[in-house]
Amino acid sequence: MRRSLLLSSLLAGSALLGACATTGAADPAAVAEQTQVVGQAATGPVSAASTGKPQIGTFGFDEAGMDRTIAPGDDFYGFANGTWEKTTPIPADKSNFGMFTVLEDLSRSRTREILDGVRTDANSKIGVAYATYLDQASIDAKGLAPIQPWLGKIKALSGKAGYAALAAEASVNGIEGPFGGYVGPDDKHPDVYALNLSQSGLGLPDRDYYLSTDAKMVETRNAYVAHVAKMFTLAGEPNAQARAAAILAYETSIAKAHWTRVESRNADKTYNKLTLAQLQKQGPGFDFPTYFKGMGATVDTVIVAQPSAVAGIAKAIAAAPVSVLKDQMLVRSLDQYAGVLPKAFDQESFAFYGTTLSGTPEQQQRWERAVDFTSDALGDEVSQVYVAKYFPPETKAAADALVRNVTEAMGRRIDQLEWMAPETKQKARAKLAAFTPKIGYPDKWKDYSNLQIRAGDALGNAIRAANWAHADNFSKLGRPIQKWEWYMTPMTVNAYANPVMNEIVFPAAILQPPFFDPNADPAVNYGGIGAVIGHEISHHFDDQGRKYDANGSLTDWWTPEDVTRFEQRTAALVRQYDAYEPLPGLHVKGALTLGENIADLAGLTVAWDAYQHALGGKPAGVVDGYTGEQRFYLGWAQVWRRSYREANLRQRLLTDPHSPSQQRAWVVRNLDPWYEGFKPAPGSKLYLAPDARVRIW
Template identity: 70%
Template sequence: MKTVLVAGLLAASALTGVTAALSQSTTAAPVAAQPATAEPAAKAGPTFGAFGFDEQGMDRTVAPGDDFYAYANGGWAKATPIPADKSNYGSFNLLSDLSESRTRGILDTAAKDLQSKIGRAYATFLDTGAIEAKGLAPIRPWLGRIAALKDRAGYPALLAEADRAGIGGPFGSGVGQDDKSPEQYALSLGQSGLGMPDRDYYLSTDAKLVEARAAYQAHIAKMLTLAGEPDAQARAAALLAFETEIARVSWTRVDSRDATKTYNKMTVADLAAKAPGFDFAGYFRGIGTPVPTVIVAQPSAITGIAKLVASAPIGVLKDQLILRSLDNYADVLPKAFDAEQFAFYGTVLGGTPEQEARWKRGVQFTSGALDDEVSKIYVAKYFPPETKAAADSLVRNVIAAMDARIDKLDWMAPETKVKAHAKLAAFTPKIGYPSRWKDYSSLTITAGDAFGNAWRANEWQHRDNVAKLGKPLQRWEWGMTPMTVNAYANFGMVEIVFPAAILQPPFFDPKADPAVNYGGIGAVIGHELSHHFDDQGSKYDSKGQLTDWWTPQDVARFTALTGKLGAQYDAYEPLPGLHVKGQLTMGENIADLAGLTVAHDAYMTSLGGRTPPAIGGFSADQRFYLGWAQVWRRNYREANLRQRLLTDPHSPSQQRAAVVRNLDPWYAAYQPKPGQKLYLTPDQRVRIW
């Protein structure tokens, strides 16, 4: 359930709340002395290659005009295996591994002092012996609460209790900005109830997805059996059938990303009348949000799901809660549950052969449960002021370039351009880390209580979220930790956010050639800036309000251009029979195209009329586009790529690199020829910014 409308550089799990995987911590026993991965050795020059780009990773047998991604990265792709514990691997993973290693060092030190809350959380998560010894005892009281449910009347209150502990049900809720009253927080409600990534996994006749359905049913049965539940096979079939019906009434991801369609404010009384069969007022009271109004994201889906809940056997509703509880807390339950949860979600759906080492998951748990406590140590140690200052300068340059670019748009009316300039002037760039930290004094972390720590962390995050109702906006709050290798745009806050961990090579290297930095982090900055003017971000004005501030003619001309871009991406077929979804990936494709365009302008301005010399045989513009291609290095396992094509609003890396085919300076730099695969005639190139 969305609580803030954001657009990120990469797909990410929920930007708010503790994830279900936050579950284990170790007893009072000290952590074994396992040194964190060694820091990469410092170089006198750039981290990559002679000028910030890894020339050894190229495949010069490929013509840039045929496949720019392979030309820039083909050698790397062939020589780089995907680690056994990953579903994909590339530049983002390289930095994530470094971030995890650094955080591990912080937590290993903290774990030696159990007075440290983060040390206690991390150490307890690592103590699998204690977790195994306790068996299902920690979760038995909760499973007993589910078992004790005798009729449908008590279901909403039980579902609310589950929600507070991060356990999903047929509906998802959360508190975030009111899109049409952006100075206020509001409660939102959206569709949920699927244990697989998307409705297509339930409804498609694709052979791979049919296999996934069978594996999911087997997974349900296995988890119920491990919990000692009888008749697991029949119950698994019934639960799959119930979720399949939920999938039928659920909105597609394309419709669910539409900010206008998903803003439906109504009274709770109206909701109850339109979606009978479920006590929404009781559910909202149970989650701590007894409000008179709610914003419903997918009204017809909510109505349909409420009808299904009203007619479903009570046993099926209970089994869904049992399954979600076991899956969500699997890593703080006995190993059999953890292994089975990974076998389905990691291996079947992601294609990943091996589960991540326990310490990595411990880092993720602790960084999620007590994110700011870990973050403030991380940034003090690994984010020097000079890096922040350099990034601030780059951001200013890219904003200035975008401001100038607005005046050149032939599809935007003059009166709209005035408002666009005002919106850009209202931007808040957030670089590195938040201006203040959250207080976790009310969160109890107990040595030896892995399950309890995870449960209480989820409840703390829930309370922190719902406590915002009726209070001023927390404009200082971040949706990602500084250790996250990603970036995002928040439409309601009119902000762009760049965590510390992404401001490193290959995205940004103070020792690299500026052309590579502008093609890397400069384009990332432009990407996030331009999200505020993409097909959804453009619906929010300079105050973050969802409103029509473009003329109808602006919208028509813009839609014509984005339609051409969507058709371009629809034609890509990364897997046989499975194409990129141009409408699902529209916002990110627009942002890639605009971000790279604006970053190139910013780079040209930074030169002050100078023509930089060639380096390594590459002109400045060639180096700029190589910088862009390098950040998108990524190898995928087939199952992961399949899931991304169905669910991810971002195109795969090869297609993201290929956005250059629309940019005139790329043609001047690489001289692609008619007939080559990426070549577009001037009239075929999509120029939005």
């Protein structure tokens, strides 16, 4: 769906907690408490308030999942989660499985109940959308007839002159093209919307998949060509293998122009405001004015994220035969809408993108994908019912209080910093005071009255939903900033920080166990959701978020000395994560994951301070044999329970700005209270001498 593509673009400058679009289901043999939560989900709101008992364990932590044969100083993740990992298989329809996926399945099951209740109601848009997507038999019976008009338009393209207009139409229809375009606040003028343009054009996840000589990457490229050829064959197209090979060659030329992901996360380097004339001069091989006009944007300037890459892509387009440009768009269309095409297309698309790239053996059930489609296409309409049923006011109030506590703790940390100049501290405090926390759900809902959803027209519904999302985004040009807008639905198990809006956002679905339980021990809550809150707050002060001021403007507000001292500390964190090797020969990329690693470190630091402040000077006490420090850090480790299939972990190490879960749990090695709680011996694998521990916030 286009809305998913658009969300990725809109959040490109934001920082997410890191669920990373996972999906999952609980395993009853290994996670008894969590499974009980999932099992109860369909009957009503999950709330332990009626019993006064935490939903997980005796104090909010699943002790049965621990492996006490592992020393916490050698592998804190394994100590807290080792038995869970050994006894919890990854479900066949998952590329990875953990606490995020447990809650995602819970959210999906709840949403299914909502949609099942209206699936026969001809007057319910969400019911019609859901029921129509579910009807695979009807989709199969129609064959390719519904998409043939669009495929015919692609095939009718006779020369390069019409390519830009067709690429724009494809983008409006939700089909990824050579560039990514979206409307968002101007980073240097956050009170106005601007048109943004970024590199795109690849069918594989990243430039490395095309350029690396690693045997696994070569194997993946061969599988990609086979997949493209299969899609051509299914569509009745001749010369499938040769045409697929030509697409790979074309995309390889694009990949050579792409910036790396490390380069693309630099907020200063990716802000390049160009006039249309300047852009056209840099990329003469592509008709940008026609492209923007076709997307519905009448502008004089555009903010280009990767100018040399955009110019390189335009050059690749100019050099490519028009037949290859048409073929790429044709295959991209079939893959984008495979879920609402005959089953053979759906199965082949999943076989490559699901199994080959992520290692997932089986596709999700049709109802799960129908729920996801409906939630994507009509998110706010589904959300209104969801929050009314599953997000009680008392949970929102408790979360509001936690956010206030952690935000105040961040303020105290700023005041105590030794490395930051007083004048910068004052501005940092002003930025913190200007924060907008968003908890649970939006204050305003989007209106879908002009989105047509038709029974029996699954492809049409998908394309019209993409059109609606595109129009909704591009209609913002020239209008006041919509500060009420959310970039995630309340059903999403994640959180994000948006530096341009100076906001932190916590959807309803993450505000439940194991992240947050009003009846759990406060130490576990502060180590779980408290650290998540601190994580998102601190993103506004990480290596990129710090570049935005209290108004959300990308500007230089630190002294040069502040920057130097900050970068000395962050460089040490880069080196620490560079040393981790989750797969043989594949290390964590410390520079790519820096922002998230800073946020994990700062989030735990600030959450610990907030927890101590909440105790009001009283000792935390011992609960079931665990001290306050131990319960706090066990709460952190528990939320990062996650197992990966090798292909999925490989892809993440190449593309994901988040470190793998095991390494995220290991961030505790930099925190003095963790040493006080678990007493790791010098020489332990995670042990760091006090002067070697990275201390930032």
